[in-house]
Amino acid sequence: MRGKKLRLPIVGRVIPIVEDDYVVMAVEQGGDPADTKAQFATGFLKVTPAHDPNDWEIGIRHGVAAINVMAPDASISDRHGWEDVSAEARAFVGLSREDARTAIVAWFKANGLLEGVKPYRHSVGHSYRSHVPVEPYLSEQWYVRVTDDRLRGAALRSMNPAQRDGGAAAATGVAHGATSSTAANAAAVGDGEITFYPPRYAKTFQHWHENIRDWCISRQLWWGHRIPVWSAEVAANDVVDRAAVDAARGELVGCNGAWRTMGCSEAVRRRPDGVYERFVCVAEHADSVAIPALTAAGFRQDEDVLDTWFSSALWPLSTLGWPDPARFDMQGLLEKWNPSAVLSTAREIITLWVSRMVMFNRYFLGGRVPFKHVFIHAMVQDGFGQKMSKSLGNGVDPRDIIQTHGADAMRFTLVQMTTDTQDVRMPVDMVDPWSGEMFSPRTITDAAGYTVADPMQVSPKDPSKKITSAYGAATGKATPSTDAPLALNTSARFDVGRNFANKVWNATRFALGNLTPVAGDPSVDPATRPLVDRWIVARLSHALATYERALAGYRFNDAADATYDFVWREVCDWYLEAIKPTVKTDAAQQQVLRTVLDASLRLLHPQMPFITEQLWPAVAATGQAGLRGVHVPAAPLCARAGWPSVDASVTDRAALATFGRVQQLVDEIRTLRGARQVLPKRKITLLAPAVVRALVAEAGGVIEALAGIGEVADLPTERPAGAVPIAFEGQELLLVNFADAVDLGAERVRLDKVVTEKLRLISGFEGKLGNPGYLAKAKPELVAETRAMLDEAKADLDAARRSLDALR
């Protein structure tokens, strides 16, 4: 059939048969049996290049004419490109496209040409607003030639070289503002200045620009910036350079006419019908003059508006007064805030908005980039990994979270849960309007396959009471009423932040109760303080460093964890508990506490602005915080308080190591107390060798306070009756007055477990050290560490065995 033609029914037009890979062959013709299309394919396809994008491509490949048979209202029309209307086809002109399709089938049937109709599932694009199927339609649109090097090239050159082409530095993170200015060829303004966080998103940016196509900016919408192009048909003899225009075969040709002198751009083209058309793009500053003149001359403005991303791309410029800052009284803003430091946005925005801002900013501002860093944040999904949406009722409203958990709780939780490796799930709970309690809703699967809350829920407290879910209300499947009130959505995930806020509040309250209001003495030297004070200062320094490192890499969850761990785990759990016996009478310790508290509020403030600001004046009223080497200058507001700084010299490594031993000993004793359910108020006696007693003494009462020790004494030669042994640093310690009656059987079981565990460890370490490859290739300090751990495990094993023997 190659090269043959056929007559198209109804229309009567003779059309060519072409061959194209797009056509799916039937299975019997060699089509893929796994392809459902191949199962009913015929190997033939009628194409309409003017009304289908795939057909359009086929038309281009084979030179098939695109004949438009529709009016802009999508009715069948003979006035928009379809000229050879046959008598038979005339009956269809004027019908709606739906009616026309039905009528065509009816015509085929009536003429005995219809072989069959088969059902076929496929997907058709629908308008997101009106929900009608989208009808591809040939029309003229304005484009931006983004493939021009001044746009696409400039965007690619703006990338940090370490992140381009998957640069090796991208994997390890990139220093701020690295511009590789050492390159021999002097880089142009803005080149290499944009860095992505996390670095992998640079690839998205690069890939997009390398494959970018010219950008259609015409949109047939009501809202938006109207395209500032005016046009009118002109007489042939009004076209100055007619030869060039004719040669351009319908393309626009720029020209220097009267409009150009007003500052507008001007172009002419010759339409396929031979008529000349003049286009004038009106410059913003020429509005008042050009537009009345154009109107008077019979020009009409394009009906379309700009793509929303075209308008958005102007954001870094127009918000700062561009193109005429003086006119908007915005002088200097562009110079001060463009480029800005960081743009925070979502993944899909990289191509839609980031790209366009970069191209426009560089184009209009002599190469300047609009921002230096692009931070791509995670997205929050519901508990089933679905996007939160209003229509599914599976979203949470920040205002509801503020009501159920508080603003600081919401903020902190979001910061802490939003990591840079993946999107996060937030199981959505509901608030029972009857009881105020939070509960997990019963779910159903909707028609589209989404997991959603059952429209009608029942109160977890009283199953006779009904509740309308957000999904029910959003879909109209249930209507909130006094009998079935609407439940707010929330999430138990925010409990973390609420509990933390509560902790911060109460810890501060406690500290305030222990601080005697004085002037405050920032000259107190931490080095002169007891172990626990030196330790908490070192930990403050560590928390600050962790926080700063996290922030520099836009890892906000790490920053949140740093404050959470420092404030809760270290300040509250250890420091406040440890100083309870001493702080009231120790002015210098109060100064340490005052400083730790003050610095904690500064750390917390970006994550919990309200509660910290509320606490700030109360803390400030206790006196000037600060220590020698720990700087927290006074400030009237927490929001304006400087970031704390700790001199490196203040970090006492010995204190960190010693306090680590203290914690280990306390943990050992506490574990045993917990296992034997020894009441907190019961004070026990610790019998220990000199080295352990020295540690207890150095800790300055901390071990006694935290482990419930009443007395510490030397190990007697004779083991006291009822003494319970523990192993610590390879030594055997004894706890006396531990319980009224010691269950020897339980102690043996416990010690047997210790022996088993130590044997397991020892075999692991010995296995490592018995491996010649490990000894030869692992770092020497690592090998030494393994040896030390082996020795300690062996000593612990011996101590546990001695204890076991003593119990027999």
Place this chain on the structure above:
RNA sequence: GGGCGCUUAGCUCAGUGGCAAGAGCGCUGCUUUUACACAGCAGUGGUCACUGGUUCGAAUCCAGUAGCGCCCA
């Protein structure tokens, strides 16, 4: 079809070559000890999706497989 991720405790997530894999929630036990029960102390809980490879050593690096998600076409 192309690209980028993800799969670790019941749940939500950390952990990019080296101790015995962590946190929060949940669960279990004890404690209402004058900051906090939205708490404290202790405990239980994991063949790090699967298969192979590299390495003295792999949750971590490489290849493949399976499943899930997003972006682009």
